[in-house]
Amino acid sequence: MDEIDLKIVSTLQKDARISLKKLADICFISAPAVSTRLSHLEERGIINNYQTAIDYKVLGFPIKAYVSLRLSPTDKEAFYPYIKSVGNVISCDCVTGSYSQIITCYFKSTKSLDNFINDIQRFGETKTQIVFSTSVDPRPLELNPGKNYF
Amino acid sequence: MDEIDLKIVSTLQKDARISLKKLADICFISAPAVSTRLSHLEERGIINNYQTAIDYKVLGFPIKAYVSLRLSPTDKEAFYPYIKSVGNVISCDCVTGSYSQIITCYFKSTKSLDNFINDIQRFGETKTQIVFSTSVDPRPLELNPGKNYF
DNA sequence: TTTTTAAATCAATCTCATCCATGTGAATCC
DNA sequence: GGATTCACATGGATGAGATTGATTTAAAAA
Missing domain, CATH: 1.10.10 (Arc Repressor Mutant, subunit A)
Incomplete structure (x- = not known):
């Protein structure tokens, strides 16, 4: 490297x-x-794959949301395969804080988002934040040391 | 289309x-x-760009975090250009709920994350969730209607 | 029916990726 | 020190892929 x-x-x-x-x-x-x-x-796994950034709105997925989930440790084994299988989910992270999972996902309508939330509520309590607007679109990390402030 | x-x-x-x-x-x-x-x-802007998914850990950015920010409306004009300029930030969304912004970012250490948070606190109150582990890596949305549950 | 437009195909040319043989420099060993 | 090895780079040749221009087709508009 x-x-x-x-x-x-x-x-x-x-x-x-x-x-x-x-x-x-x-x-x-x-x-x-x-x-x-x-x-x-x-x-060596430094490069994982090559993706194309798409305008999901145009393709019929205008709803982006962050869903936080308070996942009980006993449900983790069932939850991980499940969340992987949901095509609407583009990322899921286990995080610090009172909610253990943050799920980023896209939906065709608020109704289908609602269906999803109802479905995952069997794993624990949820909190949903719907995206109004995006000021920084998903973009690559700046690797040049000179251009990183932190 | x-x-x-x-x-x-x-x-x-x-x-x-x-x-x-x-x-x-x-x-x-x-x-x-x-x-x-x-x-x-x-x-037509349906395809925005072509990105390469990198293992940021290997490149010296082991810390991923979601930073929520309670941004006061009067500070929005100053905030948007600022957040765009920070190379550590890979996405920033304006969302519903008590925190108005969700910032996804990567850092070399918890210390530099801390510096960042101290810096943006001038825009409002923050809440930080550091990523422990990732169960669904950033991946493309499933567009095939048959494979989407919702 | 005729015209127009959008989009496809085909063939030719040019660019690019890959393979293989060769060359170079740094580290290791006798 | 000189020889050996290993990792990696180069250059030329070959084959695969991208692009261009001319032509064709099909559907929509006049």
Whole structure:
């Protein structure tokens, strides 16, 4: 994980479809060299996958919500496979604080969000925060040390 | 936005680096046809960008946190440009409930997270939830109607 | 019916990715 | 010190993929 790897990763973060040749030009190494480095980054799990950021509103999912869940420890085994299987959920984290899980999800309507909440209430108490507007769209983390304030 | 566009979008979501040729095979149309459709999807803003999912732990950002902020309406104008400028922040949403903003962010240490929280407290009261573990990693939304429960 | 438009195909060209043989420099061992 | 090894980079060749332009088709508008 040297300077060049960092350059590859940070460039790919912003444009996952860039060609190896352009990456090679940016990094001042040959295209085959970029190719082997990329493979290693994937093998080592530093690069997990390549995703496309979509406007979910246009595709019929205008409702984004953060659902917090007070999950009792005994239900964890049942909860994890369940939450993975729900296609509306794009992330789920176990966190500190009084609510143990934060679920980020998208829905076609408030009604289907309501159905979801009713369904997961068997795992514990919930709190739902619906998104009005987004000021920072899901974006890559800034890796350049100079540009991070903290 | 027909069946083929949906197929293109949902395929790209899972693998943004797939070749146009493979996309063409999957959609049963020619490669140039995929190319023009892709351009249109980008122009219309349905596809925003292509991102690479990185293991931030390995790159020195082991701390993920959700920071909730009770932002007073008068401070909004100052807050939005500020929060955009912080490279540690990967998303920020205005939500319903007693806290008006949910900020998702990554840090090198709890100390730098602490610095960040101290900094944004000038905008209002905060609540921080640090991520212990992740059961559903940031993933694309399931667009196939058959696979969505809600 | 005719015209227009949008979008597809095909063939040709050009760009790009990959493979393989070769070369280079740093660390290790005799 | 000189030889060996290993990791990694390069360069050229080959094959795969992207793009362009000309043409065709089909559906909607006049």
